[in-house]
Amino acid sequence: MTYCPKCGKSLSDDAVRCDACGAPLYPEPEPEQKPAEVKDALRKWALDQGQFCLIAKALAVIVMAFYLLVSIVYLVTLITGGVSAGMIFTEVLTKLLSGIALGAIIWLLSDAVLYLQRLYQMKKKECKDK
Ligand SMILES: [Zn+2]
Known part of the structure; x- marks a missing residue:
């Protein structure tokens, strides 16, 4: 019993x-579904973003990756060109930082759009409920 x-x-x-x-x-x-959970969370996040914001965020990542690549190429060019180390550091860092800043701005803008969209939908729902 x-x-x-x-x-x-x-x-x-x-x-x-x-x-x-x-x-x-x-x-x-x-159930050991950690990878699936991460994947689901990612998918949910992507769905939450909506098409526009997802494209904008992809663009932000591409911009950052592009600037990173440009910085590396620039670094190699400067080194082989015999420019002083201080100059190389400043130039490459400027390029890298502007790339990150640009990517971050696009990312934040898409988040702002998302926030405004939600706010608008909430307001619309409130009007309907009344
Ligand atoms: Zn029982």
């Missing part, structure tokens, strides 16, 4: 679940 850990009802030995409250008699194995 076993007893339900939740409601205390006596159950037959081969019972897997309590037939009174439905509680499982043995803890169910935790």
Whole structure:
């Protein structure tokens, strides 16, 4: 004879679940779905963004990657061109930072658009509810 850990009802030995409250008699194995969870979260995030904001964010990433690439090429060019180290550092850093800034601005703008969209939808819903 076993007893339900939740409601205390006596159950037959081969019972897997309590037939009174439905509680499982043995803890169910935790499904190991971490990668899927991350993927789902990412998909949910992408859906939340909407097409426009997703494209804008992709653009932001592309801009940053492009500037990173340009900075590397520029760095190699300057090194082979025999420019002083201080000059190289300043020039490349300026390029890199402007790229990151540009990407960040696009990203933040798309977030701002998203925020305004939500605000607009909320206001619209409020008007409907009234
Ligand atoms: Zn029970």
